[in-house]
Amino acid sequence: MVCVREILESGSLRFGTSGVRGLACDFDETACHALLHGFLHRLASTEPSGQRRVIALGGDRRASTPAIVASLAAAAEKLGFRSINLGVVPTPAIASWAMKRRIPAAMVTGSHIPADRNGIKLFGRAGEIGKDDELAILDAHVDGGARTSPTLPAIERADAGxxxxxxxxxxxxxxxxxxxxxxxxxxxxxxxxxxxxxxxxxxxxxxxxxxxxxxxxxxxxxxxxxxxxxxxxxxxxxxxxxxxxxxxxxxxxxxxxxxxxxxxxxxxxxxxxxxxxxxxxxxxxxxxxxxxxxxxxxxxxxxxxxxxxxxxxxxxxxxxxxxxxxxxxxxxxxxxxxxxxxxxxxxxxxxxxxxxxxxxxxxxxxxxxxxxxxxxxxxRSIPPRFSKSGRLSGFPTELSARRLARIRAEGIEGARRAFVGDTEAARSFDTTDGLRLVLASGDVVHVRPSGNAPELRCYTEAASDARAAQLLDETLGRLARWRMGELPATADVSMPGH
The missing domain is CATH 3.40.120.10 (Alpha-D-Glucose-1,6-Bisphosphate, subunit A, domain 3)
Known part of the structure; x- marks a missing residue:
């Protein structure tokens, strides 16, 4: 028996802010079987016995999606579940359809991340799974199972959309x-x-x-x-x-x-x-x-x-x-x-x-x-607070975590020096998710690792659009220089909206 965590993390697959994501090539039969086994085992341990052994499947339009749906369907069959392929549908459509019927669901989608990646979002009979469920799935144990040649099941129902x-x-x-x-x-x-x-x-x-x-x-x-x-x-x-x-x-x-x-x-x-x-x-x-x-x-x-x-x-x-x-x-x-x-x-x-x-x-x-x-x-009818967001792509999550931990240990002054330099005093410092610095003016700089891809994300907020954009430009520039000694200077800096 092998731990699900060990199977998934032997490649790039990780739970992030919304389901499991990673390189599409890592969602092979073994990984799909392990993930689904852990998911269905978790459901069985938290729900009354006698539930219907049916699971709804759907996916997005990525080239890698049909093969992953086929692998999930094969895994479901091996685990004694009948799968219903809903085809290409939005995630909220499959979630709503499955919740109404009190059956679990799996949506194959990488959402907005690059085309060479993909993901799987899991829904219990009452809706989206939680962080406790994710940990239980990772800690489950599964046998390797014989490899098969999964085929994409026909779309049984078209009424979810x-x-x-x-x-x-x-x-x-x-x-x-x-x-x-x-x-x-x-x-x-x-x-x-x-x-x-x-x-x-x-x-x-x-x-x-x-x-x-x-x-x-x-x-x-x-x-x-x-x-x-x-x-x-x-x-x-x-x-x-x-x-x-x-x-x-x-x-x-x-x-x-x-x-x-x-x-x-x-x-x-x-x-x-x-x-x-x-x-x-x-x-x-x-x-x-x-x-x-x-x-x-x-x-x-x-x-x-x-x-x-x-x-x-x-x-x-x-x-x-x-x-x-x-x-x-x-x-x-x-x-x-x-x-x-x-x-x-x-x-x-x-x-x-x-x-x-x-x-x-x-x-x-x-x-x-x-x-x-x-x-x-x-x-314009809402209060005039302006936000901007951007990211440094190609920034490994592990490196982001080390850098931010170092700054967190230095406290509010360390965050001020790292994110805005000596241009303005800081009012408060929040570590709920990443590092969020509120300046004396009320402007905000928030830096956190992405939960879905090797990216460092930056969010700024100010009383004017121009100031929010300026803060974003300056902070991303500092962050890019901040890690150049540990990464090749080839990572992409994306600064949308201005």
């Missing part, structure tokens, strides 16, 4: 988006057609733009120049009220204004929370403090980065008797722990405690439509 579309068409008011002309940047997103159908079902005129047959990595927290220029070009050509999109698996939204300027994910999350009338909002420490300044809810809970932490904090709020509990991340992904009634819609929107993009896109467009505002005007 249809049910997902209906979820939003019924939960928003009838004709909610009538009069709006929306461009949908499709690239290789798993849910591009589903998003179009939702928007059309709510009355918008929709045009699908920029679709690709090969995978395109779209990171909603760190957009590259291609995506920035595409949105502006689409807006000039189409006279759209907004351009919308998602990441590769449809759980992180993108919304631009009428000029093709993308809105920050945490701005979108705040606008969505305001529209749904949230009472308790859970969000990671990387989301901007505009939420506190907006005073739109009764309670704000801050967490570490990663949807499992947000899900856990939302569940705790529900157990404490809180109502209208929601969460969002700095990437814009929105989670709901309470059923929500939206205006005078025909149906209630059932809770979906995993990241979703469609609710955000519909809420922002509806909010603009019902108040007669342009999207740019709607964005």
């Amino acid at each position: 249809a049910a997902y579309v209906e979820r939003y068409v019924r939960a928003f008011p009838e004709a909610a988006l009538v009069g709006l002309r929306i461009g949908v940047y499709g690239h290789s997103a798993a849910g591009r057609e589903h998003l179009c159908r939702v928007l059309e079902g709510l009355g918008a005129r929709v045009e699908l733009l920029g679709c690709s047959d090969t995978f395109v990595a779209v990171d909603t927290e760190a957009l590259d120049a291609r995506d920035i220029h595409l949105a502006a070009s689409f807006a000039r050509q189409g006279r759209f009220d907004a351009i919308v999109s998602t990441d590769g698996d449809g759980d992180r939204p993108l919304v631009s204004d009428e000029r093709g300027v993308w809105l920050r994910g945490d701005v979108l999350g705040l606008l969505c929370a305001r529209y749904v009338g949230a009472s308790t909002v859970v969000t990671p420490i990387t989301s901007s403090t505009a939420l506190e300044h907006a005073r739109l809810c009764d309670e704000i809970v801050r967490t570490r980065v990663g949807s499992p932490y947000v899900v856990a904090a939302m569940a705790e709020a529900v157990r404490a008797g809180r109502r209208r509990v929601v969460g969002y991340e700095a990437n814009g992904g929105f989670l709901t722990a309470s059923d929500l009634q939206l205006e005078d819609a025909d149906a209630c929107l059932p809770a979906l405690p995993t990241r979703d993009a469609t609710i955000v896109i519909c809420a922002v467009l509806r909010e603009a439509r019902r108040h007669g505002l342009r999207v740019s005007e709607l964005a």
